[in-house]
Every structure is written in structure tokens, then in C-alpha cells.
Amino acid sequence: MPDQPYHTVIGLEVHVQLLTRTKLFCGCSTQFGLPPNSATCPICTGLPGVLPVMNRAAFDLALKAALALNCQIASFTKWDRKNYFYPDLPKNYQISQYDLPFSHDGWLEIETGEGKKRIGIIRVHLEEDAGKMLHDEQGGGRESLVDLNRTGTPLLEIVSQPDLRSPEQAKAYLEEIRLLLRELEVSDCEMQEGSLRCDANVNIHVLQPDGATAATPIVEVKNLNSFRAVERAIRYEAKRQYDEFQRTGQRMGEVSKATAGWDEDRGVTIIQRRKEEAADYRYFPEPDLVPVRVSAEELAQVRASLGELPAAQRVRLQQDYALTAKDVDVLIQQGRPFVAYFEEVARRAGDAKEANNWVTNEVLRTLNERKLSIKDFPLSAEALAGLIRQRSQTGLNMQRTREVFARMLETGSSAEQAIKELGFEVIADESRLRDLVRKAIAANAKAVADFKKGKLKAADAIKGAVMRETRGMARTELVQQILLDELKNS
Ligand SMILES: [Zn+2]
Secondary structure (H helix, E strand, C coil), X not given: CCCCCEEEEEEEEEEEECCCCECCCCCCECCCCCCCCCCCCCCCCCCCCCCCCCCHHHHHHHHHHHHHCCCEECCEECCEEEECCCCCCCCCEEEECCCCCCEEEEEEEEEECCEEEEEEEEEEEEEECCCEEEECCCCCCCCEEEECCCCCCEEEEEEECCCECCHHHHHHHHHHHHHXXXXXXXXXXXXXXCCEEEEEXXXXXXXXXXXXXXXXXXXXXXXXXXHHHHHHHHHHHHHHHXXXXXXXXXXXXXXXXXXXXXXXXXXXXXXXXXXXXXXXXXXXXXXXXXXXXXXXXXXXXXXXXXXXXXXHHHHHHHHHHCCCHHHHHHHHHCCHHHHHHHHHHHHHHCCHHHHHHHHHHHHHHHHHHHCCCHHHCCCCHHHHHHHHHHHHHHCCCHHHHHHHHHHHHXXXXXXXXXXXXXXXXXXXXXXXXXHHHHHHHHHCHHHHHHHHCCCHHHHHHHHHHHHHHCCCCECHHHHHHHHHHHHHHC
């Protein structure tokens, strides 16, 4: 970054709630928005004497995600207790994975201003979520309540290498994770509902006058819950560290790592405390759960279920349909069923460019207006392809074609029927058009005289008369051609 006297170094810890029906170690529902504490049982509230049992569906989703993130999968993995006290954690420990996570050493490619960049992933592990504190901030109340519905929900933690170099790259990385995990139906990644959360480890490398680089202590900014918050918090924190470095000259090693919160309203990070190290949590192996073994067959099965991932899809769609990177991105962001719909329209219409225009404009607009998914879209791929073919065959103008599209949505007619119903049949019959042109020439003597004197624009008046006569349905290029022909010979 030539305009900045420092480099920002960012590693992200992303927490993603898995889309399972039930929790990680008990049968309670994971549904969002249930009445507080209604989805709880002795296991997830940590009563003595209960035994957790791993939810295999959660583990399979976690495997899917890790494979898609190009991770190595451990054939043997175990659970550990991470001990800490907090009111939303009634057991006083969280079941997590410490020294033997189920996957490690992966990567994810992101798009940056300078091209593609591979971001390393240190590890992906599975753990249970804690509950939620509800602070009474309205009406001057001073109490906090605890909702344990979320306690025990399966959570995937994805820890990146410190490979990200700007707030924009951090956002791109998060967006790519969201796209990937949504496509795989591993998580809905709804940041507003807390199913995708992010902590950012930020520090800066300052170039010294002597050519050496000084690094500031890492600050972990916790609980960023929107893309905008991630970008703003990182930008603010990097600048804050630079200002502090200028003031005090503090370097790595002289100050311990710290944890910070993000104040969205004021747009500032607030340093809270020295960061805990792993040793502070007194991890030890969870005695109530058996370790998990993953066989090669199982792994092959999960791998086969991944289907085409967004990175591969981008390359293929650009190549097969000659679309721009931007076009393809719009398609892919809508998810696999939408891409499949586009591909079918393109194939049936024999025109990918037009199919892309219709699908990403009119179809997408209709879906958004009616809050529908592509699965419930009233027009089949064949119906839309039929409209595209009709337009290319008849030369119907765009305005009229949109009206036909609206009619098809309304009545379920085919493109051909809708064109008839609306009286939009294009007149392309040459002898009929020639008759109309001759009549218009006879009725516009002055325009003809002007044209002969060299005022070529005068021909537009005659053409206009033909278009009026046919309510705009005459094929324009053909009228133009016949008109010039007739004028030359008149
Ligand atoms: Zn439970």
C-alpha cells in the first residue's frame, strides 16, 4: 500500500452455525427465534450426570465444509473441554477441539484488486455454541437475562492464516466463505441471526527509516456481526495502532496481545483486556465423548457430494457461455438452482448472452419483488427460452417484449400465445409493408420532395407514418430498406 506508511496484517476467526435440525450433543431444536429457554434439556444446560452423544449430521456438514476449504482431514479426532466461567455457559466449560482438530491446513481463493489470492486456513474445528445474554437496555432496566436456546448449537470455527492485507480482502474472504457454505447448505450464514460471526486479529507492520519493519502487538477485535463492521473495525484498529506506535514506539514483544470490542455507533475499537492464551483455559480431553474416526470411504463419499464449488463454477460459466466475470458473479451469488435455471434457458434459447440478460434482470427483479426463490418462479426455462426465440425471430422491440413477459407471468401463456393475445405480432411480410410504404409516400408529397432535394432526414416522417399505421409493429429495418428502395425509384 504505497499511500500508507504501514501494512495491515489480518487473520480471521469465523464462527458458523451449522444447519442441523438438532444440537451437537443432544436432541434439542436449533430453530432460531423460539421462546427463550424452550429448546433446552439436562444435557445442554449441563446438569450433573448426563451424557452427551455426538450428532453425526453435524460432523458430516463440518467435513463437507472442511473439504470445500481444501483442508486435510484427520483420520482421528477428539473432543476437549475448554474451561471458563460465563453466565451463558452453565456447564462452565465448552466442548471444543484443542490439539487434534478434525481438519487443518486448507486454503480459500479470493478475488482482490490485484487478481486472485490464496488465503491459508490453519484449522477448522467443531465446537458447541454458548447461550445468549439479553441485556435490558430499554426502559432503564438494569437486569440481564440468559437464554440457553443457543447453548449446544453446532459451531464451526474457521481460523485463517494472517494472510489478509486489507479490510477489503477480509470482506472478500468472508463473502466467499458465505457463498461456499450456503451453496453446500452447511449454514445459512445469516449474520443478523448470529449464524456467521467473526473475530479479527489485527496488527500492522511499519516500515522504519532504516529499512527494517516493526510489528505492533496483535489485537483481537471480537464479535463483528456485519460485513460493514468487519471492514470498519479493521480500518479503525490499524490506524489506531499506527497512531499509538508513532506516539510510544511500542513493538511486538513489549506489550502482550489484547482483546478489543467494537462500538458500532461510535465507530471505535475499545481495548478490553489482555488476551487469554490457550493455557488459561486449562483444556483437557472430554471424558464423556468417544473420539471420532473418519474412514477413507466416508471421506470419499462426502467429497463426491460436494458438487461443483463456486471457484470452479466461475471458470466454467465464463468459458462455456462467454460471460464476463461480473455477469458470472451475479449468477453465482443467487445460488446453484438459479445457475441451473440460467443454463437451461441458455441451452434452450441457443443464446447465452440474452439468457443472461433476462435471467439477471427481469427474472431476478420479479423474484425480489415477489419474494420468491427460483424454484417457485412461474415461468419454466422453456417458456423463457421461447420468449427469447420469439424476440430474435420477430425483432419485437424490448419494451413490447417486456410486456409479453409480464403477460406470460400473469396468465401462464406461452410467448407465442401472449404475443397474439396482446396483438404484438410483428409485420415482416414484405409485400404488405411495400404497400404501406407506397401509400405513405403518396400521402407525404412534401417529405418526398424534401428528400429529393437532399434532406435525407425527411424520410423519417414517411417511416413514422408507416409505424403509426401498424401501431409500431412493422419490422423497422425492413420498412427502412423498402422505403429507401421506393424513394430511389419514385
Ligand atoms: Zn438439549
